[in-house]
Amino acid sequence: MQQQLRIWLCVCVFFGIYIRATKNTSSNNSTHLIVVGSAICWTTKQQSNRTYYFQCCYNYFLWCGTCVTFVASIYWYSYPPDIRFNWIASTILFTSRFLTNLLILMETFWEKQQHDTFLILLQEIEDSLRLRLRWDTQRPLLLRHLQRFLIYQIALSLIGTVPSMAASFIFVNYGGYLWRGLWFICAIRVRTLQLLVYLYVLHHYLEGLCKKLHQIVAFRMAPSRQLLDVDYGKLGTLEYFIAAREIYTLLYKAFRLLNDFAGWSLFGIVISYMLDISSNFYWLLLSFDDAQNRRFYYWADLWWFLPVISCVGYLCYWCNCCKQLDRTVAHLLSKIITRSSSRSAAHYRLVLHDFSMQLQLQHIEVTSKNMFVIDVPFIMSICTAMAMHLVILKQF
Template sequence: MEQQLRVWLRYTVVLGLYVSPRKRPPAKKSPQLSAEAAASVHGKRVAWAGRSKLGFRYRLKIVYLHALLPWICVLYVNALIWHELVGEVMLSWLLTILFFSSQAFSNLLIAAEGIWRRQQHEEFLRRLQEIELSLKLRLKQDVNVGWLVRRVRCLLEYLLWLTFICYALFIYYFASMQYVGYFWYSIWFIITMRLRLIQLLIYVRVLQHYMKCLCMKLQQVVAYRMAPNRQLMDINYEKLQSLEYLLAIKEVYALLFKEFQLLNDFAGWSLFSIVLSYMLDCGCTLYWTLLSGEAYEERRKYRIAGFWWFVPMTAIVWHLCLLCDNCMKLDRVIAELLSKIIITRPSKSLHSYRLLVHQFSTQLQLQYIEVTGKSFFTLNLRLIMSIGIAISTYMVIAIQFLTI
């Protein structure tokens, strides 16, 4: 799955979401010891040329990432300088400034993470391959990579088509309005933020699949320990009851826990800023829709345009929170399954196994798998409710300003 993700991610280098690592091709060696020095020199030249070409492309990508930061700042300042205040409601102008500033700030954080969190991102992708191999070789679990790739591709295509179709419809209705605010300046910001969310959503979807595979193996161990007489013919129970197998489960879980830590590390700030911008986005959209029903004839189209603006972002955020919530539930399922492993026989040979079960169970009770926005909030279904409450509170305050 790691290779498929890298193929998809190489198209996001323009937005600064991912930079492929620099790989050095192996030097070509002569197959015969009797080869002359000319052939050896030629092989070294070819290898050096390949390394130089890859190194140049890698350095060019890094330079481009560093250039994104000042370019975002220039675009933001230029918009503030050349934008004219239109309209009679000062609150609308203030909200427009605040919303546009949150988008620029989110893009700055995304570009900064692409530069300074590049190693954590690369380690995250590398560990995906390690988890897949551990499930296959150590736990003998069929990961079903082909099925996973098809599901992830369908999910990716669905989110991309939903995003761009709704965005095109929004542009169609919004462009004909008299007052468009900073919209044309923020197109780059909007696309980057939404593709960043889709990127992280795909990551969480893959991790959820691996957690389900680990749960299946742990369920087999629990079933054997709780009902040893009910055995199936196609399962190697001698391996399931071994200390090495339980230790392998513990190590795979440690890899998954580390993956979520890396995800929070290299994408925590962008998640925080994007969700905050999404809250402002929803609030501003509802506020302008409210204005369109209060004798503002020129803003009647905000109702239709606001709908096409609101739908894709809400679908992506809700889906991401749902996947993160499922991962948290699977983490608790693993903890519950492990607590069911009770060894009643006082055999000395099972002392190490009993001790490992106790340590592993205690570890799961103390640590939790979760995706957070730099610990400001946790992405789950409760966050959707919190966002709804915050937007409702904001709308009450906005209505009070309109009635003054």
């Protein structure tokens, strides 16, 4: 899967949220085979090490650049006396974006091994679904959907960001920290899109596992509804069910790795987006009240809401879909246990009950370092927090 996502991962390398090369500790004179596009070439481990160190130096440069930009913006930025509280709100929002960007850059170093293991695990899950469960993973269709999704999100971000920046200078002649924090905004958006791509792929694989479990249920409960193009002879075997259980274990490990290498990023992204939406909504209300000559500022805020709300909505939606599919797996397993307890062999029943205990202990969900679970109900918590933040702003 890493090869299929290589173009998108190159974009992630540019923003410092992924290190593509792997440091080699063995002899520098040996060679190994790599794949670039559709061509195969040989490269030395010395060249790979050189690429790795170059990317590390680039990430250190970004880390230093973000710190210098933040300190310089806070120290040299002057604000009009009549909009002091607006400056405080802008500073809080600017600081949240800076801290989120730092978390993203630090996770690139700290959790690099988990990230690489996650990409390898995606390929292993795909191979297991195709070879062991005989499920057509539809990789070309999946990649086309991902390509359309990325194009849609990038276009929406440009449509929302460019008019907002133009309106900030045309109507109010006030850019605030917008230009100084533009890199922070782009890095956070790219990190969010990267996590959305991973969630989309995991949802696709988890959905394929559910389809195979549906076939096992049909084989056990409704023989008259069996499809002619499905080999039901293998569905009742112990090996087939063990393969399904092991694939679920791989999916659970993939979600655990996602929580490990992106947990702090998710925390910073959610907090930054929450402050972003509530602060811009506050400025939107000011524009309706014609306060501080912000009569037409709502044009900038309305355009800015589009990509931010889209990212938050998709993030919570795909996390919730994966969580619901995990419950679907447990529901289908309970049906298989009900129909198989009396007529199956002892080994098959033992594997069924072990799988059932595994589902009770292991839940697939996306969390931010176990501080909160990201799903659709989490949107209500975000709205509540934004409302409290907005009330505080309005009282001042």
